[in-house]
Amino acid sequence: MTSLGLGSVLHFGNSIGASYFGRSSSMLLCHRRKRFSSSPLITMAQQANEQLLVVVGGGASGVYASLRAKFIAPHLNVLVIEKGKPLAKVKISGGGRCNVTNGLFFDSAGLADNYPRGNRELRGSFFNIHGPKDTIRWFSDRGVELKTEEDGRVFPVSNSSASIVDCLLSEAKSRGVVLQIGKTVSDVSLIDGEQFLLKVEKRTMNFVEYIKADYVLMATGSSQQGYKIAAQLGHSIIDPVPSLFTFKIEDTQLPSLSGVTFPRVKAKLKLKSIQKNLPEYTQVGPMLVTHWGLSGPVILRLSAWGARELFLSNYTGILLVDFVPDIHLEDVKYILCQHKDQLAKTKACNSFPTKFNLVKRFWRYLLEREGLDADILWASISNNHLNSIALLLKQCPFGIAGKGQFKDEFVTAGGVPLSEVSINTMESKMRPNLFFAGEILNVDGITGGFNFQNAWSGGYIAGTRIGELASRQPVKGNSVKET
Numbered sequence: 001m002t003s004l005g006l007g008s009v010l011h012f013g014n015s016i017g018a019s020y021f022g023r024s025s026s027m028l029l030c031h032r033r034k035r036f037s038s039s040p041l042i043t044m045a046q047q048a049n050e051q052l053l054v055v056v057g058g059g060a061s062g063v064y065a066s067l068r069a070k071f072i073a074p075h076l077n078v079l080v081i082e083k084g085k086p087l088a089k090v091k092i093s094g095g096g097r098c099n100v101t102n103g104l105f106f107d108s109a110g111l112a113d114n115y116p117r118g119n120r121e122l123r124g125s126f127f128n129i130h131g132p133k134d135t136i137r138w139f140s141d142r143g144v145e146l147k148t149e150e151d152g153r154v155f156p157v158s159n160s161s162a163s164i165v166d167c168l169l170s171e172a173k174s175r176g177v178v179l180q181i182g183k184t185v186s187d188v189s190l191i192d193g194e195q196f197l198l199k200v201e202k203r204t205m206n207f208v209e210y211i212k213a214d215y216v217l218m219a220t221g222s223s224q225q226g227y228k229i230a231a232q233l234g235h236s237i238i239d240p241v242p243s244l245f246t247f248k249i250e251d252t253q254l255p256s257l258s259g260v261t262f263p264r265v266k267a268k269l270k271l272k273s274i275q276k277n278l279p280e281y282t283q284v285g286p287m288l289v290t291h292w293g294l295s296g297p298v299i300l301r302l303s304a305w306g307a308r309e310l311f312l313s314n315y316t317g318i319l320l321v322d323f324v325p326d327i328h329l330e331d332v333k334y335i336l337c338q339h340k341d342q343l344a345k346t347k348a349c350n351s352f353p354t355k356f357n358l359v360k361r362f363w364r365y366l367l368e369r370e371g372l373d374a375d376i377l378w379a380s381i382s383n384n385h386l387n388s389i390a391l392l393l394k395q396c397p398f399g400i401a402g403k404g405q406f407k408d409e410f411v412t413a414g415g416v417p418l419s420e421v422s423i424n425t426m427e428s429k430m431r432p433n434l435f436f437a438g439e440i441l442n443v444d445g446i447t448g449g450f451n452f453q454n455a456w457s458g459g460y461i462a463g464t465r466i467g468e469l470a471s472r473q474p475v476k477g478n479s480v481k482e483t
């Protein structure tokens with residue numbers, strides 16, 4: 001058991017301070033403040049034969065799980081402890097619109113393919129139990145209509161993440177889930193190998209309380225504290241590294257293209273590392289030039305699939321971009337030669353083959369990269385230069401000099417390995433009654449709503465199982481453990 005420092009305050013029982021919302025049950029009203037003493041810990045929950053689930057983290061997965069657990073077992077006391085603001089990431093997600101899920105993939109295997117970490121493990125029951133269709137129904141049943149955009153991303157019709165946040169919080173309030181904010185769970189230990197003892201601290205005060213829980217759900221996202229607690233409880237942690245970020249590119253001319261979007265490029269990542277045989281990743285899709293590098297779906301997807309290798313390479317390497325992926329190299333050369341023949345007397349900077357579907361600014365950039373004067377006539381461009389331009393169009397190399405310095409990382413790869421939890425229940429294989437959901441696990445998706453879907457699915461599955469266990473154990477001490 002964790003010891004308290006001198007002068008610390010011990011709250012006995014499942015005491016609740018200022019709660020964000022929530023019905024006060026007898027257990028939750030217990031609010032005794034004492035100097036540290038050696039008296040045994042007692043809880044009102046125990047006295048009343050009630051059970052308590054503590055959800056650590058009031059993000060998407062934690063709140064969703066708490067609602068599901070309370071739905072299955074309305075008598076279960078459910079307490080969500082959140083160190084900051086609840087659902088803070090939901091609020092800022094999707095540029096304030098919240099990309100709730102993805103509507104393109106309804107089969108489990110197709111959906112799982114969008115998870116660089118998790119694609120093998122999530123192919124089975126995970127999304128079958130609660131997939132995107134279930135998420136969409138869950139919100140629409142509660143009055144939040146969602147729409148699917150052309151690329152599959154699903155947003156609230158209101159185009160405001162507040163619709164999602166408000167729905168989840170009002171649902172929690174009406175179901176009697178208690179949410180405490182501004183409190184951090186800093187330690188979780190075991191009592192008699194059965195129950196959990198959570199140490200809860202408040203940053204602003206010299207405040208410590210202990211809470212005894214029957215079930216604990218770790219839904220702490222990418223927080224270091226969450227990983228530390230999981231490790232204390234016997235889990236291994238796969239080193240967390242950022243995923244979903246943009247690339248800083250070493251190229252002084254590139255900023256001239258800032259704001260240019262390429263609707264469809266094929267980009268291949270080649271990394272430098274002391275490690276041999278690093279895999280190469282290729283993605284096709286839109287790419288955007290920023291004032292300091294490259295961004296857009298194709299880049300974010302490459303950063304996700306190559307997250308670990310990019311980390312190992314210290315975010316350096318080469319990106320080869322094919323700007324005309326549907327035209328073969330030989331055809332590109334032929335088209336350029338034809339253009340030269342037909343527009344020999346035209347300035348190269350003013351005319352280029354329309355088949356390439358390029359913007360003028362990019363064409364000028366290519367000429368500059370090739371060392372050609374913008375005013376050169378097509379007739380004066382040598383065939384060698386034309387071949388080089390064709391190669392630039394098909395395999396334009398960009399030196400990656402780092403990852404985006406802004407807070408554009410959306411998600412963290414790494415965390416508790418999926419092999420250490422039962423995917424059907426999200427229960428730890430190391431500790432009964434300990435559960436995990438969301439980003440704390442070694443699961444992350446590419447952009448498009450997949451990361452929230454992981455949070456909803458994991459939260460739903462964990463909440464269901466906890467609710468079922470609580471329903472099977474009406475009287476404390478008479479455990480009927482399912483085998």
Ligand SMILES: Cc1cc2nc3c(=O)[nH]c(=O)nc-3n(C[C@H](O)[C@H](O)[C@H](O)COP(=O)(O)OP(=O)(O)OC[C@H]3O[C@@H](n4cnc5c(N)ncnc54)[C@H](O)[C@@H]3O)c2cc1C
Nearest residue numbers: 057059060061083093094099185221223438439449451452
């Ligand atoms: C800017 C941004 C935009 C995004 N947009 C999208 C999007 O549109 N679509 C999408 O699918 N994904 C998006 N994501 C990713 C998505 O937000 C996460 O994958 C998702 O929030 C993970 O949910 P979670 O519940 O696991 O973790 P979180 O949402 O991170 O919640 C964890 C919570 O636990 C709390 N916590 C941590 N440690 C403790 C502790 N010790 N005690 C108490 N509380 C604790 C944290 O304060 C946090 O509130 C976005 C992410 C970012 C950063």
